[in-house]
Structure formats: C-alpha cells, structure tokens
Amino acid sequence: MSNAITENTEQLFDRVIRRIAPVWPLDSFVAVNPYWGFADQSFADAAAHLQETVGERVLMDRRWYADLLQKGKLHMADILQASADLEVDMDELDWRSYLREPSELPMRLPRLPELMDRPGHPSISQYVVEQISRFLAAYYDRGQSLWSFPKDPTMGLFGSWRQYTLVDRSLRAMGFKGMRSHLLALPASGTDARQWALQTLGLPQPAQEDYLFVLLKSIGGWASWCRYLLWQAELQGSNQGDLLDLLTIRMVWEALLRRTAEPRVLERWHRQIQAWIMDDKTEDVAEARRGEVLLRASEIAYRREVAANIRRQPSRNRHQPAVQAAFCIDVRSEVFRRHLESVMPSLDTIGFAGFFGVLLDYQRQGDVAPRTQAPVLLKPQVHVTEAAPAQIVERRFRRLRRGAEWKHFKLSAASCFSFVETAGLAYVGRLLADTMGWHRPSTPPDEAGLTADERSQIRCVLPASLTLEQRVGMAEFILTGLGLNGGVAPIVLLAGHGSSTTNNPHRAGLDCGACAGQTGEVNARAAADLLNDPQVRQALIDKGWDIDPRCCFLPALHDTTTDRVEILGGLDDPRLDKALVAELRQALEQAASLC
Structure with missing residues (x-):
C-alpha cells in the first residue's frame, strides 16, 4: 500500500476518533457535553x-x-x-x-455483528463488546482488583489485546474455532492492522468514515475513556495512542467476523449499506x-413561566452587607442561599464557579501525582501542595495502609471464606444498622486516615515561585469574578461544596464539577489564603480596591447532602468581629434546618 494511501486513511481514522467526547474517571467525575x-x-x-x-x-x-x-x-x-x-x-x-x-x-447504518445474531443463540454483537470490555477493565485497572493484569508497556493497547485474545477461551464457546489462526496471521503493528482491517472490510468509500464511527460508538464508554487519556496528553503537549488502538481492535473484530460470516449474511450486509448510501439524507x-x-x-x-415568577418576587432593599457569602453556582446551592439570606438580612450571597477563579492542581503529601481542582477542559496554572506536620502525614499513611491490608485479607481468595465463617456474626450489628439507615456516610478521600483535629492542621500552600504581581493579578481576577468591585464586607465567606455519600461509585459526580469532581475545599482555602495575604491586600488597596481593613476571607465547605456549612479556618484572626461571627454561624445552622 502506497504511503499516500496510508496517510489518507490515517487522517480518516483521526477524524473518527475526534468525534468521541471524553469522559473523566470516577474519582473526578464531571459532566461533559456528549456531543463535544x-x-x-x-x-x-x-x-x-x-x-x-x-x-x-x-x-x-x-x-x-x-x-x-x-x-x-x-x-x-x-x-x-x-x-x-x-x-x-x-x-x-x-x-x-x-x-x-x-x-x-x-x-440506520447496519453493523455486521447485528446481522449475524440468531434467535436462541448467544448474541455475537453483545459478545464482541463484552470481550473487549473485559480486556479493557483488566488493562486499565488502577489497583482496584486484587490480582493485577500483567502488562508489557512496549506492546501498547492493541498488542496487549491481541495477546489476551489469543488465550481467550470464550472464543471457542462462541463458535469462533478458527479465530486464533486468523489472529496469528494478523499484523502485529497497530497501523498495519488498521490498514488490513479496512481493506478486508471492503467498505464503500461514502460509508467508510461513518461506519468506523459506528464501530467506535458501539463501545462508547471505553472509547470516551481513551479520548480522556488523549485529551490529558494533548493538554501537556504530547500524544496518546490508546483511542486509535481501540478503533483498531474494533475494526479487527469486524474484519475477523467478515471472514467467518455466511455468504447470505454478507450479501444482506452489503445490500443494506448500499441502501443507506442511496437514502436521501x-x-x-x-x-x-x-x-x-x-x-x-x-x-x-x-422562560416565559420563569420570568413571570421573577416579576412576582418583591425586590430587596439594597444595603451595605456585613457579610458576603460566595457559593458555587451549582443548583443545589440555591435553596441554601435563599434561606441564608432570609435568616440574616445583613448578609448577601454571591454566585460564582466553585473553583473561585483559581486554576490549580493539588498534590497531597505522599501522592504520586497532582489532581486537577479546576474545570476539566482547562489546564491548571498553579500547583498547590499540602502542608502538614510530618507526624500527621505518617499517621495517616499507617492508618490507610492498615485499612488496605484488612480489606485485602477479607477479599483475597485464600481467606475470604474462612473470614466469613469466623467473623460473620460480628457484622450482624453493622448489617442491621445499614438496613435501618443508621450508618455513617463514607469518609471523603481527603479526610480518610485523619482525625478532626489533625485535619484542621493541614493547609494548602501556593507555590513560592509566584511573584507578588502574579498573586495580586489572581486576587483581582477572583474579586472581579465575585462582583466585589463595589466594596468588600468585613467578612467574606468562600463556600466550596461537596457531598456525603455511602457506597456510591459516582460519589465524585455529587461534588463540585468546576473543581474536576472534587470538593471545593482546596480552592476555598487557597483563595482565602491569597486574599488574606497582607502583601496582596496592601497591593490591592494601593490599586484602588475598596476593602475594609477588618475584612477577613473565611474558607468554608457546604455539604449539599446534609446542607451543613463548615467554616474551615481563619476564626482566630484578631480582626474578626466575634459577635458577627457568632451571628453568621447561627444563621448557617438555621438555614441548614430550613433546607
């Protein structure tokens, strides 16, 4: 095959994979436009x-x-x-x-496996997706499974799937007895395998791109995951080939099925594709x-109905508030904001994206890589690290390690049955509590292994490399986004949000989407520290910002499950009006009860 043809088809494959929208992993799950x-x-x-x-x-x-x-x-x-x-x-x-x-x-454009399905027999189209999914679940395991999948990084996704499928016993059970010989004859290179599959399928040129898109969408969840890996790589200026390899896997499966399909099925398939091409679009x-x-x-x-309701609402008298409370513009904050303003007339609430304008990633001590705490489509600009006493970090590590070892003991193949036999009765109380709804929510990841007192000693530290000019620029961006150009109150509450859940794999989807599926705690702490910095504060005043000298920015976290708001720090600042703080805390409790 000439280089020109290969280049053209590789451009075709690239257009196909770009049609897939990325999906973020469960530990940072956020909503993404599926038609991106x-x-x-x-x-x-x-x-x-x-x-x-x-x-x-x-x-x-x-x-x-x-x-x-x-x-x-x-x-x-x-x-x-x-x-x-x-x-x-x-x-x-x-x-x-x-x-x-x-x-x-x-x-609709027909797929070959669907035409090969027969009543009363296992579904071939479903088997293809399940076989690929089983492999990918093992390949992309990040430590969840007790037995890890052996991987050779030099083989890549397609090469690993080929080796996996060569020893997959389920092929024979599905009636694909000759599939192994076809796989052995297959080119080992992903590029060559794609070209072979495209040539074997013999798709009419007007239907090629759309048919390959249909193949990739048939395993859309994993395709979106691979698109996420490509997205993250491109943010760093590099490339990632797993999505292209996944398309190759799906194309190879289709080509192998074409070789084993009955002539009447192939004739029907070609006839339907031609009819689809001729159909008036x-x-x-x-x-x-x-x-x-x-x-x-x-x-x-x-909109007409909403506008009518807004016009019926009485307007509030404008005043200089004693407290300004900024909440995420997540819909779950609206009810709390409304009740908070009703119980404390001297307080105004503000809506802003929950990352508070700080494009950051955050790395805890002991973590191998930072996590994003900003909208996932944007690249973090500031690297924030965890600052905590060494003994607290060591105690957290020991507790988490003990928990992991206990879980491994309970679930391992050697001990799980004996564990149930010997310790089963000890879990009766917990089972009863779970049945009656008396259980406590699962511990959030950032609180795991920590006591409340230890957690209060942990801080989020901005990088020392940030110049004063850069920090002032970030502070101005935050204040402008909060709409505080007209004056800043003595207390400004920066309330990020999170949730309390139990046994929910989509826990991150209930946290802050603007913080990449994490809680807004880190962002609130970082923004409050920045705005309370004496050098930054003085520079802002010198530039004409109307900021009360007594003003304190307090980080807080709004639990959208319980509607409780926890003030995370800053209460020992001598500038604070203690009576006003007490009034604010009482108002937060009242608003939570009303919610």
Whole structure:
C-alpha cells in the first residue's frame, strides 16, 4: 500500500476518533457535553447524523410536543416564534398537520455483528463488546482488583489485546474455532492492522468514515475513556495512542467476523449499506431542523413561566452587607442561599464557579501525582501542595495502609471464606444498622486516615515561585469574578461544596464539577489564603480596591447532602468581629434546618 494511501486513511481514522467526547474517571467525575466531537456542526446536522448512523436520538419525538400543546404548556405562538427565529418556513396549519403525523425514524447504518445474531443463540454483537470490555477493565485497572493484569508497556493497547485474545477461551464457546489462526496471521503493528482491517472490510468509500464511527460508538464508554487519556496528553503537549488502538481492535473484530460470516449474511450486509448510501439524507436534516424548532419553542414557553415568577418576587432593599457569602453556582446551592439570606438580612450571597477563579492542581503529601481542582477542559496554572506536620502525614499513611491490608485479607481468595465463617456474626450489628439507615456516610478521600483535629492542621500552600504581581493579578481576577468591585464586607465567606455519600461509585459526580469532581475545599482555602495575604491586600488597596481593613476571607465547605456549612479556618484572626461571627454561624445552622 502506497504511503499516500496510508496517510489518507490515517487522517480518516483521526477524524473518527475526534468525534468521541471524553469522559473523566470516577474519582473526578464531571459532566461533559456528549456531543463535544460535533462542535463544528449545527445542532440539526449533528442530530441528524447521530440518528442515521448510530441510531442515537438527540431530540424528543414530535408526539411529546403535541401533548404539551394539547395540555396548554406550549402555545402555537411559541412554535411560530421559534420557527421564525430558526428560519423554518412553516405556518400554523403546517405545524398542526406535522404534529398529527406519526414519526418516521431514518434508516440506520447496519453493523455486521447485528446481522449475524440468531434467535436462541448467544448474541455475537453483545459478545464482541463484552470481550473487549473485559480486556479493557483488566488493562486499565488502577489497583482496584486484587490480582493485577500483567502488562508489557512496549506492546501498547492493541498488542496487549491481541495477546489476551489469543488465550481467550470464550472464543471457542462462541463458535469462533478458527479465530486464533486468523489472529496469528494478523499484523502485529497497530497501523498495519488498521490498514488490513479496512481493506478486508471492503467498505464503500461514502460509508467508510461513518461506519468506523459506528464501530467506535458501539463501545462508547471505553472509547470516551481513551479520548480522556488523549485529551490529558494533548493538554501537556504530547500524544496518546490508546483511542486509535481501540478503533483498531474494533475494526479487527469486524474484519475477523467478515471472514467467518455466511455468504447470505454478507450479501444482506452489503445490500443494506448500499441502501443507506442511496437514502436521501436531506430529509433527515429537515426533520432535525423541525425538531430543533419544537425544542426552541418549549424553551420559550419555559422562560416565559420563569420570568413571570421573577416579576412576582418583591425586590430587596439594597444595603451595605456585613457579610458576603460566595457559593458555587451549582443548583443545589440555591435553596441554601435563599434561606441564608432570609435568616440574616445583613448578609448577601454571591454566585460564582466553585473553583473561585483559581486554576490549580493539588498534590497531597505522599501522592504520586497532582489532581486537577479546576474545570476539566482547562489546564491548571498553579500547583498547590499540602502542608502538614510530618507526624500527621505518617499517621495517616499507617492508618490507610492498615485499612488496605484488612480489606485485602477479607477479599483475597485464600481467606475470604474462612473470614466469613469466623467473623460473620460480628457484622450482624453493622448489617442491621445499614438496613435501618443508621450508618455513617463514607469518609471523603481527603479526610480518610485523619482525625478532626489533625485535619484542621493541614493547609494548602501556593507555590513560592509566584511573584507578588502574579498573586495580586489572581486576587483581582477572583474579586472581579465575585462582583466585589463595589466594596468588600468585613467578612467574606468562600463556600466550596461537596457531598456525603455511602457506597456510591459516582460519589465524585455529587461534588463540585468546576473543581474536576472534587470538593471545593482546596480552592476555598487557597483563595482565602491569597486574599488574606497582607502583601496582596496592601497591593490591592494601593490599586484602588475598596476593602475594609477588618475584612477577613473565611474558607468554608457546604455539604449539599446534609446542607451543613463548615467554616474551615481563619476564626482566630484578631480582626474578626466575634459577635458577627457568632451571628453568621447561627444563621448557617438555621438555614441548614430550613433546607
């Protein structure tokens, strides 16, 4: 195969993998737009493309909007306004006729394993995904399993999968007896294997890119994980080839199935692909545009309802507050903010992203790598480290190690059964407490192995390499983002947020998304330390900032599960008005009770 052809196909593969949106790991789980890879397309084009390739619906069925119209939650005037906004030429009669008609789903690009599935037999399409998933779960294990998967870093993802599959006994159980010989004849290089698979599949050129995208989406969760690895590498100016290797694995599976499929199945597959190519795609886009109009109309109706409620709310008298409390703009903070302002009239709340404008990563003592504490799409600019007495760090390590060894003893193959037999009755009380809901939440990772007193002695330290000018610039960015240009109160509470959960693998998804799925504690502490720095404070005043000389920035953490707010430090500052602090703490308790 010529170098020009190879280069063109590698560009094709790169376009395919760029359509996948990244997903962050469970310990820093955050929401990511699943259509990030289609940001270069219009909403209607992306919706139509996903519907006609992988069968993924982005828009609600028109019957849902017809039901809203019938119930009076959506008005025809809203639809006509949205239609004019999006330049869709349909009048009221057209829309009423359209909403009465049943929906017609577009033709979806067929996958070969789906056509090979037979009633009463194990699903081949499901097996392919499960076989790859089992391998990837072992390959990407980060210490969760008791027995680790032996990896050779020089082989890469594709080479490791090939070796894994050569000894996979489940192939024979599925009827793929000759698959091993095909794998042995396969090129060991990922690049050569991709070219071989593409040539073996013999896909028509108009369907190539879309078919490869469908293959990658069939194992979309792992594809998104590999896209995350690529994303992180590119943030550092490097590259990461696992996503391309995963596409190779999926292509090789498809090519191997093509070699073993019955002729009638292959004929049906080719016929359906040709029909899909010949299908008129313009109608799919037109249908998506009409769906976008109905979506816009429902948003217009919702905004009208919200605006009416806002107009009915009495306006508050403006005053110079004694306390300003900044909370994350997460929706779970809204209820607490409303109640807090109601019980303490001299307090104003502020909404701001929970990372408080500090693009940082954070490294605890003993951690091998820092973790991001900023929006995941941005690169951290400041490296913050944990400062704690050596004896506290040592005690934490010993406690965590003992816990890990105990867990290993309970779950290992050699001791798990004898452990249950001998210690089972000792767990009756705990089982009963869990059944009745009397258990305590799981300890957050940053608090694990620490007592409350030890935790209070831990600080977050900004790097000494930051110049005064840089620190002042960061402080100005924070104050501007908080909207404190018009004056700063004697007490400013910077409340990050986290959660209390038990036995929930998506725990990080309940913490602060702006802090990369971590709690906002580190960011609140770092921002408060920066704004309380005497040198920074004086420089801000010299630049004209109206800051009360008695002003103290207090870091806090809002637990969105219990709605309790814990002030994390700074209460020993001699500038603080003790009576005002007592009033603030009482107001925080009252607001929590009201929530």
